[in-house]
Each structure stands twice: as C-alpha cells, then as structure tokens.
Amino acid sequence: MKKLFFSLFLVGVLSLGCQVRPKPIDYGHVGCHYCSMTIVDQQHAAQLVTKKGKVFNFDAVECMMNQLKDEDGTAMALFLVNDFDRPGELTDATKATYLISENIPSPMGAFLSAFSEEEAALHVKDVNGGELLTWNALKQQFKLDF
Template sequence: MRPFVIILLAILGLNIGCSVSPKPIDYGHVGCHYCSMTIVDKQHAAQLVTKKGKVYNFDAVECMMNQLKDWDESTMGLFLVNDFESPGELVDAKKATYLISENIPSPMGAFLSAFSEKEAAQHTLEANDGELLTWSELKEQYNQ
C-alpha cells in the first residue's frame, strides 16, 4: 500500500508543478527574454508559457514575435499579450486584435499594440491612424 501512496503523491506533484497558466510579470524587475530590456510598460508586454509550464516574459509584442521565429510553436501552451486598454492584464494573443500606429510608440519601436476587444482597437485606430491585424496576419508579417 505504501508504494502506491508514494507514486500517487509523485504524480500529483508533477501535475501541480507543470501547470500551464499565466504568471504575473514583475514590472521593473524582470528582463525581456528576447532583448534583455527591463519590462516596465504594462500596455505592451507579452508572455509565452510552454506546455510544460515554463514562462517567458517579453517587454513588447514585437520581441515575442521575433522570438517565435526561432522556436517551435507546437511546444507553446499559451500566447499572451497585454491589453492596451487594461494595462497589466494578459489576454489570449490568438484572439487579440493588433494595431500598428506610428502615433502609439511601443518599447522596441514597432508601434505595435494589442487589444482584447476589436471595437476598442477600431476606436483607437480612428483616433490615431494605422493598420489593424489579426493574430494570423501579425504572424505572417513577422515571418517574412
């Protein structure tokens, strides 16, 4: 009976230790995985979480997109971006709408912002000019 309990506890421990979930970004203290710049901008940060639960933080969506060129996306469990309208709130990058507008600077100069709601992105576009993109269009642009 005792070996069964030990095996059961080990399995439970592995499942808990490898949870695939977002982790809070420690703004002002943690560096970008791609460019090593300290992450301070709560409107433009991004995060990748592998299927094994390893978290990678980025100071800007463009850093995450550049890093993805070198990684196998099938190993990723979560693609997350900060919602421009709700600074510090990570949202699903695949469902976000992206705005490239030279009137809204981002940390690495790509002028790229993410929005959880398409309507908010459209409203910001009307006030600032630029171009709206989906996740697929953004990936296509960065893989050129």
C-alpha cells in the same frame, strides 16, 4: 502507509510545477526573454507558455514575435499579450486585434499594440491612425509559418 502518502504528495507537487497556465509578470523586476530589457510597460508586454508549462516573458509583442522565429510555434500552448486598454491584463494573442500606429510607441519601436476587443482597437485607431491586423496577419508580417 507513509510511503503511499509521500508518493501521492510527491506526484501532486510535481504536477503543480508543470501546469500550463499564464503566470503574472513581475513588472520592473523580470527581463524580456528576447532582448533582456526589464519589463515595465504594462500595455505592451507579452508571454509564451509552452505545452510543458515553461513561461517566457517579453517586454513587447514584437519581442515575442521575433522570439517565435527561433522557436517551434507548435510547442507553445499559450500566446498571450497585454491588452492595451487594460494594462497588466493578459489576453489570448490568437484572438487579439493589433494596431500599428506611429502615434503609440511600444518598448522596442514597432508601434505595435494589442487589444482584446476589436471595437477598442478601432476606437484607438480612429484617434491615433494606423493599421489594424489580426493574429494571422501579424504572423505573416513577422514571417512566421506555424
């Protein structure tokens, strides 16, 4: 009976370690997987989660996109970006609307911000100028083909 209980416990613990889900970014303490800069900006950070549950954090959307040039995009389960209007809140990158505006600096200088709602992106664009992009347009801009 003890062996059965231990086996079930071990299976449960191991399955928890491989869950495919986002993990909170420890702002100010964790470095960007791409450029190693400490992640402090809660409006521009991003995260990739592989189908095996491994998490990669980025200080900016452009770092995530550049990292994807060296990764198999089909191995990723989740593409996440911080919502510019909700600092620290990750949203689905494939559904986000992106704004490139030289009036809104991002950590790595691409002036790239993500929004979970297109309406919010349009409002910020009206105030700051710039160009709106979809996920597919952003992938094209970074020459990603997955």
